[in-house]
Amino acid sequence: xxxxxxxxxxxxxxxxxxxxxxxxxxxxxxxxxxxxxxxxxxxxxxxxxxxxxxxxxxxxxxxxxxxxxxxxxxxxxxxxxxxxxxxxxxxxxxxxxxxxxxxxxxxxxxxxxxxxxxxxxxxxxxxxxxxxxxxxxxxxxxxxxxxxxxxxxxxxxxxxxxxxxxxxxxxxxxxxxxxxxxxxxxxxxxxxxxxxxxxxxxxxxxxxxxxxxxxxxx
Amino acid sequence: xxxxxxxxxxxxxxxxxxxxxxxxxxxxxxxxxxxxxxxxxxxxxxxxxxxxxxxxxxxxxxxxxxxxxxxxxxxxxxxxxxxxxxxxxxxxxxxxxxxxxxxxxxxxxxxxxxxxxxxxxxxxxxxxxxxxxxxxxxxxxxxxxxxxxxxxxxxxxxxxxxxxxxxxxxxxxxxxxxxxxxxxxxxxxxxxxxxxxxxxxxxxxxxxxxx
Numbered sequence: 001x002x003x004x005x006x007x008x009x010x011x012x013x014x015x016x017x018x019x020x021x022x023x024x025x026x027x028x029x030x031x032x033x034x035x036x037x038x039x040x041x042x043x044x045x046x047x048x049x050x051x052x053x054x055x056x057x058x059x060x061x062x063x064x065x066x067x068x069x070x071x072x073x074x075x076x077x078x079x080x081x082x083x084x085x086x087x088x089x090x091x092x093x094x095x096x097x098x099x100x101x102x103x104x105x106x107x108x109x110x111x112x113x114x115x116x117x118x119x120x121x122x123x124x125x126x127x128x129x130x131x132x133x134x135x136x137x138x139x140x141x142x143x144x145x146x147x148x149x150x151x152x153x154x155x156x157x158x159x160x161x162x163x164x165x166x167x168x169x170x171x172x173x174x175x176x177x178x179x180x181x182x183x184x185x186x187x188x189x190x191x192x193x194x195x196x197x198x199x200x201x202x203x204x205x206x207x208x209x210x211x212x213x214x215x216x217x218x
Numbered sequence: 219x220x221x222x223x224x225x226x227x228x229x230x231x232x233x234x235x236x237x238x239x240x241x242x243x244x245x246x247x248x249x250x251x252x253x254x255x256x257x258x259x260x261x262x263x264x265x266x267x268x269x270x271x272x273x274x275x276x277x278x279x280x281x282x283x284x285x286x287x288x289x290x291x292x293x294x295x296x297x298x299x300x301x302x303x304x305x306x307x308x309x310x311x312x313x314x315x316x317x318x319x320x321x322x323x324x325x326x327x328x329x330x331x332x333x334x335x336x337x338x339x340x341x342x343x344x345x346x347x348x349x350x351x352x353x354x355x356x357x358x359x360x361x362x363x364x365x366x367x368x369x370x371x372x373x374x375x376x377x378x379x380x381x382x383x384x385x386x387x388x389x390x391x392x393x394x395x396x397x398x399x400x401x402x403x404x405x406x407x408x409x410x411x412x413x414x415x416x417x418x419x420x421x422x423x424x425x426x427x428x429x
Contacts, residue, residue: 027271034263216410
């Protein structure tokens, strides 16, 4: 292979392996509402289980798992507070196989976090090893919910152009989108913890665009 | 043995009859119509997102927070919204046209049926398909009218700010901004309702509804 082709190929592979570029929350919130709305409308999600969830992750993941490895995701994390759902925390994921069964795909994921420990792990920007979490596909809308579903760490829902995929969940890092959060909350040092426990309030100017997601979560 | 076979054939007919009520012509058009409904749904999702961006732009304009270049973003988002609205209009016409073609093909198929019961069953299905689509179409027309009003409001604001954009002009337009935001909020909610109806209709058209 000539040197120029080697450089081009290396650049291409490096580009594909990079973590997802973090998007602004002004765009991620409507994207999350769009994803959640479709999961709800098409009864992919079990709304009874949503009512029991302590947290929720809504994320779009693009995967390049065949031959290259890794995937990049961009989305939001929210937690249940005494006053309802918290404001959104911008997050990205990189590496691993978060929901990706085949390479080069574009997946929307909704992950219901069923206990406060699971919420904390996402909020602290943890690395999820391949066997570090109990995660299985959540029951579909209308299905009966039992204690097992409520007691596991995560219930995962995946949408890929209507295809049903198995859960392939692990080996990825969660990163907090600090820049996106600072811009959205207009506070340079706002923490994920403060957002999720309601200490950092959603600015008035952002409430209209967030209301659709809150409505859909009911 | 003959009786058993006869019973089986009746049972088989009972299961297959609803599927046979439409043949390949109308089923082919139904498939195109369902695809067109999918595209319409995606366009409406894009319009909702754009409206949500616009609400944030308007809120930040009112707050006097222009660090995000809100007026320019508002103009860009409004242009994009109008472009999506035009695509939605075209797509709605396409869905209506396919509905007409599907019903016409289906009706023609009925005229070739010899079995009286089958003809009645199919006519009932056609009547139901028409009624379901009429309900969807009524909702599309109502929301389409509201969308035109909202675009008019946003257009007026854009023209007003293009001629004079200052904190005073923003203050003077607060009531109009509020009206536009309320209208945009209602629109986003109504479109979610319309998309629910569209999804149910698409399942009926595709024959995958469980009702």
